[in-house]
Amino acid sequence: RDGMAPNKRLTLAFVQEAGRILLGYKKRGFGCGRWNGFGGKVHDGETVHAGAVRELEEESALIAPKLDKVGVLMFEFLGDPQLMEVHVFTTKHYSGTPSESEEMRPKWYSLEEIPFKEMWPDDVYWFPLMLKGKHFYGYFTFKGMNDIVDYKLREVENI
Numbered sequence: 001r002d003g004m005a006p007n008k009r010l011t012l013a014f015v016q017e018a019g020r021i022l023l024g025y026k027k028r029g030f031g032c033g034r035w036n037g038f039g040g041k042v043h044d045g046e047t048v049h050a051g052a053v054r055e056l057e058e059e060s061a062l063i064a065p066k067l068d069k070v071g072v073l074m075f076e077f078l079g080d081p082q083l084m085e086v087h088v089f090t091t092k093h094y095s096g097t098p099s100e101s102e103e104m105r106p107k108w109y110s111l112e113e114i115p116f117k118e119m120w121p122d123d124v125y126w127f128p129l130m131l132k133g134k135h136f137y138g139y140f141t142f143k144g145m146n147d148i149v150d151y152k153l154r155e156v157e158n159i
């Protein structure tokens with residue numbers, strides 16, 4: 001990674017119920033065509049937590065002020081000097097009904113049927129930690145959008 005551009009700070013939020021998790025199908029933009037949590041850029045002057053709550057509501061119509069921070073994932077894309085710094089949140093407490101937005105089509109998935117083949121390739125590494133309620137720190141190096149050339153992932157006591 002050449003150059004020291006400031007990291008791009010992003011959020012990713014997951015809503016869970018007993019035995020199932022809400023994912024969104026990304027209809028456009030970065031990560032288009034993959035199922036993921038809800039998130040996006042953190043605005044200037046906004047806390048990461050507030051950005052996560054905002055993006056979740058914008059993309060799914062769910063209101064969830066009590067998001068729990070569960071991890072930080074760094075993504076390096078070879079050739080791109082700007083690192084993505086993704087703050088991952090989850091919650092079981094929310095109000096509203098999942099609704100489709102311009103960006104995302106929401107759908108509940110049983111924890112036994114998470115569509116990893118239609119998700120980012122790193123998810124299969126850290127989802128198990130998130131689903132077990134663990135906190136984690138990961139660094140994934142991508143070549144293009146599909147190939148992980150290197151990664152580090154470890155559980156942490158508090159994130």
Ligand SMILES: Nc1nc(SCCc2ccccc2)c2[nH]cnc2n1
Binds near residue numbers: 010036120121
């Ligand atoms: N699960 C997952 N998510 C992302 S981007 C999430 C943050 C984001 C970025 C842009 C728009 C909305 C949300 C990934 N990138 C590389 N691997 C990845 N895995």
